[in-house]
Amino acid sequence: MAEKKLTIKKVKQLLNETPVDKQLLTQLQDDKRAGVQQALRTYYHRQEREQARREAFQQRLxxxxxxxxxxxxxxxxxxxxxxxxxxxxxxxxxxxxxxxxxxxxxxxxxxxxxxxxxxxxxxxxxxxxxxxxxxxxxxxxxxxxxxxxxxxxxxxxxxxxxxxxxxxxxxxxxxxxxxxxxxxxxxxxxxxxxxxxxxxxxxxxxxxxxxYDEIYPGYEFGHNAGYGTKAHLQGLANYGVSPIHRRTFEPIKTGLVTGKYSG
CATH class of the missing domain: 3.30.420.10 (Ribonuclease H-like superfamily/Ribonuclease H)
Known part of the structure; x- marks a missing residue:
């Protein structure tokens, strides 16, 4: 009686496990089903990406x-x-x-x-x-x-x-x-x-x-982290300079001098 083949779904599941059984890889190489071969290609591509990621990290050490x-x-x-x-x-x-x-x-x-x-x-x-x-x-x-x-x-x-x-x-x-x-x-x-x-x-x-976004609402600090986005600049125009703003940074420095920004 012929050995029952693994379903494509089961093949994909096994190829997502760590580590993948080497004997399984050998068996799948001979499986002519297109779905199996595609699953193998995906697996090897994933392995290549993982190897590149590890090598790049090792370079950073x-x-x-x-x-x-x-x-x-x-x-x-x-x-x-x-x-x-x-x-x-x-x-x-x-x-x-x-x-x-x-x-x-x-x-x-x-x-x-x-x-x-x-x-x-x-x-x-x-x-x-x-x-x-x-x-x-x-x-x-x-x-x-x-x-x-x-x-x-x-x-x-x-x-x-x-x-x-x-x-x-x-x-x-x-x-x-x-x-x-x-x-x-x-x-x-x-x-x-x-x-x-x-x-x-x-x-x-x-x-x-x-x-700070909760303490000083209106500048969207939670989204822009204090960078000069359009929403942040609009907040400055609407509410003026908050206690955590850098007064020596432009456009705040000039805005305080010209009266564009209060504070």
């Missing part, structure tokens, strides 16, 4: 690994978010990853959806050796300028780490620290540690701006 191999135990990635908005703080994060870190989706936060960032944020907090966040509010930004405020936030994040780092990897900045540091242009795309920091900083700031 090359710098960290080069330090680990030299005996540098704790490498901290530092990044910031919020330099461009018209309102709210600039937020920095410092993250020390374990040597076996393997969250392949950790990448520059700007490349990720809000849902993906939220999920990765929770995983980073669980798996990281240490995580810390630094802030510089709009008043400090107006007082010292955005560049210096960003440095302050980064220095605070590093200082608040519960584990002292042996090496800092910083996205496009240099800070005052007795810990050796390496400045990386577009570091959030080159270093998994910096990418993890970018996610932590972004999620923390987004949460804060959503909170």
């Amino acid at each position: 090359v710098i960290e690994r080069s330090y680990w191999e030299k005996g540098v135990q704790y490498v901290a990635g530092i990044d910031e978010v919020g330099r461009g908005p018209l309102a709210g703080p600039v937020v920095a994060a410092a993250v020390i990853l374990p040597h076996d870190f393997a969250l392949y989706d950790v990448n520059d936060s700007k490349q990720l959806s809000a849902t993906k960032r939220e999920a990765l944020y929770q995983q980073i907090l669980t798996e990281a050796v240490a995580v810390a966040v630094g802030w510089a509010d709009n008043r400090l930004i107006d007082e010292v300028n955005i560049y210096q405020a960003t440095i302050t936030a980064m220095e605070q994040a590093v200082a608040d780490l519960t584990v002292r780092p042996d090496q800092l990897l910083i996205d496009a900045m240099t800070i005052a620290s007795d810990v050796p540091q390496q400045k990386l242009i577009k570091g959030d795309a080159k270093s998994a540690s910096i990418a993890a920091a970018s996610i932590v900083a972004k999620v923390n700031r987004d949460h804060l701006m959503a909170f």
Whole structure:
């Protein structure tokens, strides 16, 4: 009696399991049904994408690994978010990853959806050796300028780490620290540690701006995170400058002088 073939539905189900039985793959190669062959092509294409994702992630750990191999135990990635908005703080994060870190989706936060960032944020907090966040509010930004405020936030994040780092990897900045540091242009795309920091900083700031949206309604902070969108500018025209707006940023600076914006 001939062996009963698996249904196409069952084949697809088995190919979605992890790991897929190698003997099954061999058997399916000889199955001439078009549905089976399409399911196989989908499976192999998915495997290729997964392999590419893993290789890209491993590339983002090359710098960290080069330090680990030299005996540098704790490498901290530092990044910031919020330099461009018209309102709210600039937020920095410092993250020390374990040597076996393997969250392949950790990448520059700007490349990720809000849902993906939220999920990765929770995983980073669980798996990281240490995580810390630094802030510089709009008043400090107006007082010292955005560049210096960003440095302050980064220095605070590093200082608040519960584990002292042996090496800092910083996205496009240099800070005052007795810990050796390496400045990386577009570091959030080159270093998994910096990418993890970018996610932590972004999620923390987004949460804060959503909170501010409730306190200062009318500017849509929960949607624009303080950036100068059309709705935000209309809110400025309607309600004036809120306590969290950056008064040295345009068009707020000129608007306050000309009387376009109250506050």
